[in-house]
Amino acid sequence: MRKKEFTSFDVAAVVRELKDAVLDSRVSNIYQLDAKTFLLKLHKANGPPLNLVLEAGKRLHMTSYELEKPSTPPAFCMALRKYLRDAWLTGVEQHEFERVATFMFKTREGAIQLVLELFGDGNFILISEKGVILQALSFKRMRDRNVLRGERFIFAPSGGKNPFKVIKEEFYEGLKAFGDVEVVRAAARFLGVGGLYAEEVLLRACIEKTKQCSTLSDLELDAMFQALQCLLSQVADGELEPIIVLDETGAFIDVVPLKLKNYEGAKQQPCASYNEALDEYYVRAKALEKATAGVEVDTLKREAERLERIIKSQKETMAESDAKAEREKRIGDMIYAHTAELQGLLERFTAGKQAGKEWATIISEVSKEKKAGLKPASFFDSFDEKGLVVNVCADGLVFGLTSRRSPFENAAEFYERGKQSRQKAVGARTACDEYCKKLTEVQAKIKTVEKLETAKPAEAVEELERRRVKPKEWFEKFRWFVSSDGFLVVAGKDAVSNEVLVKKHTESWDVVFHSDIVGAPFVVVKTEGKEPSDQVLKEAAEFAAAYSRGWREGFGSVDVYWVKPEQLSKKGPSGEYIPHGAFMVSGKRNWMRNTPLGVAIGVVIKEAGESKLLGGPVDAVKATAKAHIVVIPGDVSGKDLLKRVFVILGGKVPKEERERILKASVEEIREFIPYGKGRILED
Numbered sequence: 001m002r003k004k005e006f007t008s009f010d011v012a013a014v015v016r017e018l019k020d021a022v023l024d025s026r027v028s029n030i031y032q033l034d035a036k037t038f039l040l041k042l043h044k045a046n047g048p049p050l051n052l053v054l055e056a057g058k059r060l061h062m063t064s065y066e067l068e069k070p071s072t073p074p075a076f077c078m079a080l081r082k083y084l085r086d087a088w089l090t091g092v093e094q095h096e097f098e099r100v101a102t103f104m105f106k107t108r109e110g111a112i113q114l115v116l117e118l119f120g121d122g123n124f125i126l127i128s129e130k131g132v133i134l135q136a137l138s139f140k141r142m143r144d145r146n147v148l149r150g151e152r153f154i155f156a157p158s159g160g161k162n163p164f165k166v167i168k169e170e171f172y173e174g175l176k177a178f179g180d181v182e183v184v185r186a187a188a189r190f191l192g193v194g195g196l197y198a199e200e201v202l203l204r205a206c207i208e209k210t211k212q213c214s215t216l217s218d219l220e221l222d223a224m225f226q227a228l229q230c231l232l233s234q235v236a237d238g239e240l241e242p243i244i245v246l247d248e249t250g251a252f253i254d255v256v257p258l259k260l261k262n263y264e265g266a267k268q269q270p271c272a273s274y275n276e277a278l279d280e281y282y283v284r285a286k287a288l289e290k291a292t293a294g295v296e297v298d299t300l301k302r303e304a305e306r307l308e309r310i311i312k313s314q315k316e317t318m319a320e321s322d323a324k325a326e327r328e329k330r331i332g333d334m335i336y337a338h339t340a341e342l343q344g345l346l347e348r349f350t351a352g353k354q355a356g357k358e359w360a361t362i363i364s365e366v367s368k369e370k371k372a373g374l375k376p377a378s379f380f381d382s383f384d385e386k387g388l389v390v391n392v393c394a395d396g397l398v399f400g401l402t403s404r405r406s407p408f409e410n411a412a413e414f415y416e417r418g419k420q421s422r423q424k425a426v427g428a429r430t431a432c433d434e435y436c437k438k439l440t441e442v443q444a445k446i447k448t449v450e451k452l453e454t455a456k457p458a459e460a461v462e463e464l465e466r467r468r469v470k471p472k473e474w475f476e477k478f479r480w481f482v483s484s485d486g487f488l489v490v491a492g493k494d495a496v497s498n499e500v501l502v503k504k505h506t507e508s509w510d511v512v513f514h515s516d517i518v519g520a521p522f523v524v525v526k527t528e529g530k531e532p533s534d535q536v537l538k539e540a541a542e543f544a545a546a547y548s549r550g551w552r553e554g555f556g557s558v559d560v561y562w563v564k565p566e567q568l569s570k571k572g573p574s575g576e577y578i579p580h581g582a583f584m585v586s587g588k589r590n591w592m593r594n595t596p597l598g599v600a601i602g603v604v605i606k607e608a609g610e611s612k613l614l615g616g617p618v619d620a621v622k623a624t625a626k627a628h629i630v631v632i633p634g635d636v637s638g639k640d641l642l643k644r645v646f647v648i649l650g651g652k653v654p655k656e657e658r659e660r661i662l663k664a665s666v667e668e669i670r671e672f673i674p675y676g677k678g679r680i681l682e683d
Contacts, residue, residue, distance in 0.1 A: 013257030057122020160192025328418030481616030495581025602628030615672025627652035634679025
């Protein structure tokens with residue numbers, strides 16, 4: 001059975017990991033992904049951005065995927081932003097081993113708590129420093145407490161004893177008090193740990209789960225208590241062994257923080273952390289759920305079965321009506337073939353009655369004549385006194401003739417009934433053809449949907465992988481490119497990044513470039529101890545020139561020089577101040593005069609069909625891009641320039657790649673164009 005909700009052990013394990021991962025981080029933003037799911041973007045000093053997913057009543061974990069965010073935040077999301085944006089996350093705790101996680105924030109207004117309830121329908125509750133409810137995802141009045149704005153917050157009543165605080169004697173007495181209740185049910189209720197972990201405790205203690213509490217020995221209770229303590233200590237000490245449990249087909253069915261005896265023999269996928277395991281499980285489950293939404297194969301199959309029943313019924317009606325029409329026609333034909341005899345038989349009954357005879361007398365007389373083989377009595381079978389119908393038998397057919405009508409009138413009635421039956425058969429055939437057509441359409445849909453049931457999840461997983469946020473390399477915080485001959489070249493974006501780049505990321509064997517103009521980045525060629533080629537020196541010089549102030553001023557070229565890192569210093573002549581992001585250069589400078597200003601923007605298409613935009617010196621981009629354009633200093637700026645870049649790049653790649661390029665972020669293109677303005681150098 002697929003996991004649907006968190007257990008107390010899940011909360012304890014994920015909170016244990018979050019304490020190491022997110023404490024002392026700042027909330028940069030909050031997004032509401034759907035009615036009950038929120039994403040907290042956190043920033044921690046000297047670390048990559050962190051994304052924390054919280055879903056009321058269901059889950060809590062870090063995510064490494066880029067999740068889709070709505071363009072307009074709902075009201076509760078805006079309230080969270082009002083109170084928590086730019087706040088510092090100072091603590092995260094589990095309340096009394098319940099399915100409740102509390103996040104503590106330090107804000108300008110004081111300490112604020114966000115309570116996430118993971119039981120039932122779930123809830124988010126924002127609490128002031130004084131313990132008063134400020135906001136909630138869902139306000140409600142309940143029997144045991146209220147969640148209302150302005151009222152004091154009270155935690156929901158505990159679902160069981162906190163197993164961390166239960167002593168051995170209390171454990172013994174608590175279980176024995178359940179009497180004849182099965183021990184697995186009693187343990188789940190008494191400790192509030194859920195059925196899975198109650199079973200796990202019993203498996204580890206080698207006790208049958210259906211055993212009654214009243215029959216438990218002290219040795220068995222002690223074994224249970226020790227098994228429980230072992231599970232708790234693993235979680236408390238952070239000795240987690242997170243796994244995703246899979247069924248025979250490879251589909252996810254559960255995710256647990258510890259290796260459990262319950263899942264021995266099942267397929268398992270180990271993960272580096274419980275947050276990672278939860279992320280894989282829930283994000284993939286959401287993606288597959290979304291992918292198969294509307295794929296109603298069971299509904300279609302039920303419709304096909306209904307149509308098959310109707311078609312079968314229509315075919316039976318057709319067969320019956322055709323048979324009846326044929327029989328009625330044969331009777332009519334037979335009446336015409338024996339008109340004289342049948343007329344004589346009818347007259348025997350009408351004449352006898354006119355003579356004052358009883359029907360029984362007439363029937364007896366006709367029956368004697370039939371036995372004697374006399375005509376027309378030989379056609380007689382029986383007589384219906386109530387309906388005055390003479391039943392006759394001829395040519396293997398038994399049918400009734402109304403005595404008050406002539407044989408011709410009787411024949412006409414049979415022909416009419418045969419005609420009606422034939423019309424009914426035609427109607428049934430038309431309806432059957434229509435239902436057969438509908439059945440064919442439904443069966444075709446079933447085949448399509450059955451393919452989608454496997455294809456759509458596969459596409460969803462593939463799309464999921466594309467949305468996975470890859471860990472950033474240190475140089476991705478700067479401007480960078482890889483030269484056409486394989487050297488990494490990194491440039492600062494501003495005074496702060498210039499300072500960090502030179503001080504923290506520049507080695508003695510690297511080469512440092514700078515344009516001979518005020519307002520230019522430092523550019524570092526990471527040589528890894530190798531001799532830099534003339535080509536990388538040329539491309540690095542062009543990179544330094546392009547992102548200098550010369551671009552803004554519309555220069556066609558600038559002079560660029562390069563030096564070794566040891567020639568840079570923060571100590572200037574006596575009394576002279578070296579501003580942040582600037583360095584004093586001593587010794588010989590290696591000049592590269594009249595370096596042209598220009599950047600290329602290109603499209604790289606990987607083997608997996610993924611496309612990626614890149615920018616940098618022309619030769620470096622040409623070396624790897626399938627298509628590219630060149631931008632030089634100019635006066636076209638903003639959307640006009642970016643739109644033109646998209647259009648020209650899109651026209652240079654195959655149609656299937658064009659859509660991906662057009663979906664690229666405008667900011668991604670803007671990042672490559674110095675000062676956000678220029679003009680495209682046409683081929």
